[in-house]
Amino acid sequence: MIRVDNISKSLGGREVLKDVSAVFEPGKTNLIIGKSGSGKTVFLKCIVGLFGIDSGAIWYSDILFNELDFRARKEIRKEMGMLFQGSALFDSMTVEENVRFPLDMFTTMTYGEKLVRVNFCLERVNITDSNRLLPSELSGGMKKRVAIARAIALKPRYLFCDEPNSGLDPKTSIVIDELIREITVELNMTTIVNTHDMNSVMENGEKIIFVEEGEKCWEGNKSQILKSDCKLLNEFVFANALAKQLKESAR
Amino acid sequence: MTFRFLSGFGAYWMLLGKVFSRPEKPAIYYRQTMKELVSLGLRSIGIVTIISFFMGAVITLQTAYNTENPIYPTYLIGLGARDSIILEFSSTIVALILAGKVGSNIASEIGTMRVTEQIDALELMGVNSASYIILPKVVATLIFNPFLTLISIITGIVGGWIVGTTAGVITSPDYIYGIQYAFIPYYITYSLIKTLFFAFIITTVSSLQGYIVEGGSLEVGRASTKAVVYSSVFILLVNVILTQLLLS
Ligand SMILES: Nc1ncnc2c1ncn2[C@@H]1O[C@H](COP(=O)(O)OP(=O)(O)OP(=O)(O)O)[C@@H](O)[C@H]1O
Ligand SMILES: [Mg+2]
Numbered sequence: 001m002i003r004v005d006n007i008s009k010s011l012g013g014r015e016v017l018k019d020v021s022a023v024f025e026p027g028k029t030n031l032i033i034g035k036s037g038s039g040k041t042v043f044l045k046c047i048v049g050l051f052g053i054d055s056g057a058i059w060y061s062d063i064l065f066n067e068l069d070f071r072a073r074k075e076i077r078k079e080m081g082m083l084f085q086g087s088a089l090f091d092s093m094t095v096e097e098n099v100r101f102p103l104d105m106f107t108t109m110t111y112g113e114k115l116v117r118v119n120f121c122l123e124r125v126n127i128t129d130s131n132r133l134l135p136s137e138l139s140g141g142m143k144k145r146v147a148i149a150r151a152i153a154l155k156p157r158y159l160f161c162d163e164p165n166s167g168l169d170p171k172t173s174i175v176i177d178e179l180i181r182e183i184t185v186e187l188n189m190t191t192i193v194n195t196h197d198m199n200s201v202m203e204n205g206e207k208i209i210f211v212e213e214g215e216k217c218w219e220g221n222k223s224q225i226l227k228s229d230c231k232l233l234n235e236f237v238f239a240n241a242l243a244k245q246l247k248e249s250a251r
Numbered sequence: 252m253t254f255r256f257l258s259g260f261g262a263y264w265m266l267l268g269k270v271f272s273r274p275e276k277p278a279i280y281y282r283q284t285m286k287e288l289v290s291l292g293l294r295s296i297g298i299v300t301i302i303s304f305f306m307g308a309v310i311t312l313q314t315a316y317n318t319e320n321p322i323y324p325t326y327l328i329g330l331g332a333r334d335s336i337i338l339e340f341s342s343t344i345v346a347l348i349l350a351g352k353v354g355s356n357i358a359s360e361i362g363t364m365r366v367t368e369q370i371d372a373l374e375l376m377g378v379n380s381a382s383y384i385i386l387p388k389v390v391a392t393l394i395f396n397p398f399l400t401l402i403s404i405i406t407g408i409v410g411g412w413i414v415g416t417t418a419g420v421i422t423s424p425d426y427i428y429g430i431q432y433a434f435i436p437y438y439i440t441y442s443l444i445k446t447l448f449f450a451f452i453i454t455t456v457s458s459l460q461g462y463i464v465e466g467g468s469l470e471v472g473r474a475s476t477k478a479v480v481y482s483s484v485f486i487l488l489v490n491v492i493l494t495q496l497l498l499s
Pocket of ligand 1: 036040
């Protein structure tokens with residue numbers, strides 16, 4: 001479980017996160033939604049400690065994460081996997097080396113054992129016969145999937161995904177959503193996903209946090225989201241014409 | 252201005268602190284160092300050889316034309332060329348050229364890793380990114396650059412010999428006598444000591460410029476220019492200090 005209490009963060013003289021609190025439970029896909037520039041990436045990077053926070057507290061189970069130093073954080077870091085908005089694969093390494101990297105760094109497995117694990121993870125994300133390719137030779141969707149494989153290589157307890165399906169076609173996007181949900185249940189992970197894709201919200205939204213201008217405006221699940229009376233949330237959810245019509249006809 | 256200089260200096264020392272902490276997996280660092288030996292070391296042999304050959308040639312010709320005097324024995328041309336090459340050319344000038352080649356390469360590589368979040372990915376996994384990326388580069392150049400200096404000294408002297416004798420400013424026996432005359436082996440040591448300092452400056456200063464990039468590809472380009480400028484200036488500054496310390 002991850003809990004954040006009243007965190008705030010300023011960047012470049014502007015308050016990007018304002019007093020946000022939330023609880024993220026294991027075995028669930030927790031979504032952070034909001035429009036572009038609302039502070040989702042900054043929020044996620046604060047939770048994982050890539051950005052320091054100005055005030056507030058971040059708890060991983062019963063450990064106060066934001067007070068730990070680099071060495072102590074490392075223990076928790078080994079249990080984290082993250083999919084970055086731009087995939088962030090190591091571009092000098094092949095697909096196989098990318099997925100093997102966390103295993104090389106943090107386990108004492110033999111080469112053969114690592115290879116089994118790497119291939120298992122790659123198969124899990126439907127990437128086969130691409131072990132020797134470099135990231136520059138992959139499509140955007142493949143990069144995301146390889147990045148997911150790398151993130152789950154060490155069987156993390158916490159998985160963070162920053163816009164896993166932005167820039168993908170609807171079908172691949174659904175495949176990735178399903179994948180994230182399945183592995184979350186499989187490994188009983190605490191998963192936090194940033195998205196502004198309504199499809200994923202309706203598919204995966206067991207717990208949804210809506211962020212606007214760095215503030216948490218609403219919290220609930222996918223069955224509540226269509227009935228909410230939060231004005232900003234409605235504007236976000238019913239932004240396109242089809243969705244608006246559906247809402248009208250539902251009345 | 253003063254503030255920016257001081258904060259830059261602070262960032263530099265803090266980064267060095269991070270770079271020189273104990274490696275978590277020595278085997279991986281060893282593998283990385285081997286890679287860097289190839290990309291930063293072996294791949295620089297070509298440019299160092301070409302430049303040293305022509306500079307040795309020019310130094311010999313210049314020395315010859317500036318000492319056209321009947322009472323000045325011609326073998327001294329060989330001696331003059333040898334000492335210029337060993338003392339200044341093969342350490343300092345070659346370092347400046349490597350600052351251009353290796354320095355910009357390092358800064359753009361690390362800068363790209365920064366803006367594409369690869370450094371964040373390393374940090375997130377709990378890897379000390381500064382040490383993992385930079386330490387192998389520092390070690391590789393400290394090991395390899397002395398060889399580059401030796402290669403430069405040899406090709407420089409050979410270049411002076413070939414071009415000097417072809418142009419007819421000096422005879423082969425005179426040149427060969429001159430380059431052995433009053434030879435002070437300490438000059439080689441001096442040159443190699445300087446090389447170690449310069450190698451350290453090039454890799455660490457350029458790495459810092461790449462490591463602190465914020466933004467996108469435009470900033471990466473700027474960082475690589477800054478890497479070359481700052482390392483060159485530091486090399487020249489340290490050159491003055493070392494010359495005074497080592498030769499006085
Ligand atoms: N390093 C930074 N320095 C200064 N400001 C920043 C920095 N990173 C983000 N911001 C600002 O913080 C705000 C939130 O950015 P963030 O990247 O979190 O948005 P987002 O919700 O992830 O958007 P998107 O959906 O487009 O990815 C933006 O206004 C941005 O300009
Ligand atoms: Mg974002």
